[in-house]
Amino acid sequence: MENFMIKKFIHWYVINNQNKNSNYLKNNFKNDVLLFEEKLEEISNEFYSNYLINPFEIDVDNSNEIELKINIIKSKLAIKAKGFVQYNKKFGNGIPNALLSKNNYLRFLTELLILKEEKIEFSNFFLRKEFINYLINEESFTVGSAKSYASYVSSAIKNTLNDNLKIDFFGKIEEHFINSNNSDEIEDLLNLCISIIHKKTINENKSKYKSGLSEYKSFLISLKFDIDLCSIYTSSEVFSKLNLIEKTECIDLKINLGENNSDDLGLVIREITDENEFIDFEIDKVSLISNFKMRMITQDRLYGDVYFPIRFLKKIFYQKNENKVFFDKFILNQIEEIKIFTSNSGEFILLKNIEGISIKKDKVYVETLENKHRLVYTELAIENQYDILSVPTLRKIAIDHVVPMKSLLLDFKDKLNGLYNLTELLKSKGITKSGKESIKQLAKIGNEIIDSDLLLDDEINLIKEDFTFLKDKLELQLMCAKSNLEKNNR
Numbered sequence: 476m477e478n479f480m481i482k483k484f485i486h487w488y489v490i491n492n493q494n495k496n497s498n499y500l501k502n503n504f505k506n507d508v509l510l511f512e513e514k515l516e517e518i519s520n521e522f523y524s525n526y527l528i529n530p531f532e533i534d535v536d537n538s539n540e541i542e543l544k545i546n547i548i549k550s551k552l553a554i555k556a557k558g559f560v561q562y563n564k565k566f567g568n569g570i571p572n573a574l575l576s577k578n579n580y581l582r583f584l585t586e587l588l589i590l591k592e593e594k595i596e597f598s599n600f601f602l603r604k605e606f607i608n609y610l611i612n613e614e615s616f617t618v619g620s621a622k623s624y625a626s627y628v629s630s631a632i633k634n635t636l637n638d639n640l641k642i643d644f645f646g647k648i649e650e651h652f653i654n655s656n657n658s659d660e661i662e663d664l665l666n667l668c669i670s671i672i673h674k675k676t677i678n679e680n681k682s683k684y685k686s687g688l689s690e691y692k693s694f695l696i697s698l699k700f701d702i703d704l705c706s707i708y709t710s711s712e713v714f715s716k717l718n719l720i721e722k723t724e725c726i727d728l729k730i731n732l733g734e735n736n737s738d739d740l741g742l743v744i745r746e747i748t749d750e751n752e753f754i755d756f757e758i759d760k761v762s763l764i765s766n767f768k769m770r771m772i773t774q775d776r777l778y779g780d781v782y783f784p785i786r787f788l789k790k791i792f793y794q795k796n797e798n799k800v801f802f803d804k805f806i807l808n809q810i811e812e813i814k815i816f817t818s819n820s821g822e823f824i825l826l827k828n829i830e831g832i833s834i835k836k837d838k839v840y841v842e843t844l845e846n847k848h849r850l851v852y853t854e855l856a857i858e859n860q861y862d863i864l865s866v867p868t869l870r871k872i873a874i875d876h877v878v879p880m881k882s883l884l885l886d887f888k889d890k891l892n893g894l895y896n897l898t899e900l901l902k903s904k905g906i907t908k909s910g911k912e913s914i915k916q917l918a919k920i921g922n923e924i925i926d927s928d929l930l931l932d933d934e935i936n937l938i939k940e941d942f943t944f945l946k947d948k949l950e951l952q953l954m955c956a957k958s959n960l961e962k963n964n965r
Contacts, residue, residue: 478516481512481515481516484515484580485500490711491710492711499511518571518574521558521562522551522559525556525559526554526556526559528547528548528551530544530548530575530580541587541588542588545584545618548575548581552572552576553794553795555928560928563927564927569923569927572926573926576926577611577612578612585607585608585611588618589604589607589622599643599645600625600645601645601646601648602694602695602708602709603625606621606625606628606694606708607621607622607625609694609697609708613697613790613793614793615799624690626687627680627683627687627688628688628691630680630687631687632645635672639675640668648661652695652698652713658696658700662696662870663870665689665691665692666692666870667756669685669688669692669758670756670757672684672685673685673758673759682761685761685762686761690765692766692769693769694708696773697773700773702918703918703919704918755833755835755836756868757831758831758832758833759831760826764807764811764826767813767874770874771785771809771810771874772785772786772789772806773786775787776880776884777906779885779888780885780895781888781898782884782898783880784897784901784917784921786921787917788938790925791925791935792935802942805946808946809946809951810826810951811825811826812950813825813951814826814951814953815841816851816852817841817849817852818861819863821854821859821861824843828844829841829843829844830842833848834866834867834868834869837866837867838863838864839851839865839866850863851953853953853954853955853958854875855958855961856958856961856962864953864955870956871956871957872954872956873954873955874951874952874953875951875954875959876949877951877952883948887944887945887948890941890944891941892937892940893934893935893937896937897930897938900924900929900930901917901920904923904924
C-alpha cells in the first residue's frame, strides 16, 4: 500500500512539475526517480516514528479516509514534533516538510479527492480543481467549503450570468489568463458579474454566488500577480502556455491610468455594458470588503530597514488558526475604517457605516445605512482639496495611505522589533534586490523559511505586537487612482 501510494505520488509529481523551476526531483535528486522514491520512504518512516501515522498508507477508493488523512497530516505538521523538526532541518533545508505540505503531497491528496467527485458539467470550468486546492491550502477552507464555493461559481454562471453575458465565460477567462500579462480585464469582468448577480438574483443564493465569484476573482488575480503561486496552482500544460513576460517579470501592481488595451476581453466587457442595463455598477459592502482585502494583502513593501511583506506575513499567520483570526481581524479593521469623502469640504463616512457603492455614468455614489445616496469625492494631489470622484470602474478607485506606509516603517523602525527581525532574516537568506526583483525573491525565500520552520512562535508574537502598534497609526481613504499617483509623486 505504502509503495503504491509513493509511486502514484511520484507519477503525479513528475507530470505537475514539468517546466517549473521549483522541482525537487530535478533540482535535488537529478531526476533520479529511484533515489526520490527512497527518500520519500525515508521521510515516511521518520514521520511515523514521530507521529505514529504513515502518510502514504491510504485507501484511495475511500473519500472519507483521504479527507481524514489530509487533516491528520496538516495537524501533525503544525504540532512540529522535535524529532521531525530536526530531521527536516538536517536534510535539504526543509525538503521533507516541503514534499509533504500543501504544495506537493497534500495537494496531490486533495486532487485525488476532488477528481473522485468530478462531474462532466465541470469540464469547462477553468482551473476548477486548482481553485479548490487554493482555497484549502492558501485560504484555510475545509474541503467541503472549498468545493461549495466552486459550485457557487458554476451555479452563478449557469443560472444567472449565461443569459446576461452571452459569452463562453470560462473560455474567455482562460484565453485572457494565458495570453495577457495583466489581470485588469479579468478583475473588471468578475466585478461586472458580481454586480449582475447583485441586481438580477433575487433568491437566497445571491450571497453565495457573489462570495464564490469574489473568491474566484481573488484566486485568478493572485496567480497573475505571483508567479510562484501560478506555478503551483496551474497545470504544467497551462503554465507552459503563459505569456513569457509573466515568467520573467512580476506583474506591476500600479493601476494603469491610460487607455485599456484593445484586447478581446476588454471589448467583450464594453459590449456587455453597452448592450445591457449594467452600465450602472453596484457592489454591496461584503463584496467590497472582499475586493479591498485582496488589494491590501498583495501590497508588499520591501524597502529600507524594515520590510512589510504582507503576502508572506499572511502565509505565516495562516499556519495556525488563532494567528489567522488575528491577521484577518487586523485587515478587516483597516478596511472598515477607510474614509469615504462625501463633500468638497472633507466630510466623510467610514466604510463600516455604508451598505454599498455604485458607479453611474462615471460618478461614484455611496449608500449609507440610512438608505441615503451620497456622491463620493476624492482628495486631490493638493492636500485638503477635493473634487467629485469620477471613474469608470471600481479598479480605478485607489485605497490611499494618508501617511505613506513607507514613512510609517521609517519613522517607527526602532519600535517594530518583529518586522525588523523578519527583515534581517529575509536579507540573510538572499533578498538583495529592490522593487519587482525583490518580490520575485521573496516568493521563493519565504516558502523556504516556512518549510524550514525558521520562525518560532516568539518571533511571530513579536510581529503580532508590531501589527497592534501599527493599527492605530494606519489611516486609509478612498481616492481617485490618478490623484493618488499624483500625490505619491508630489
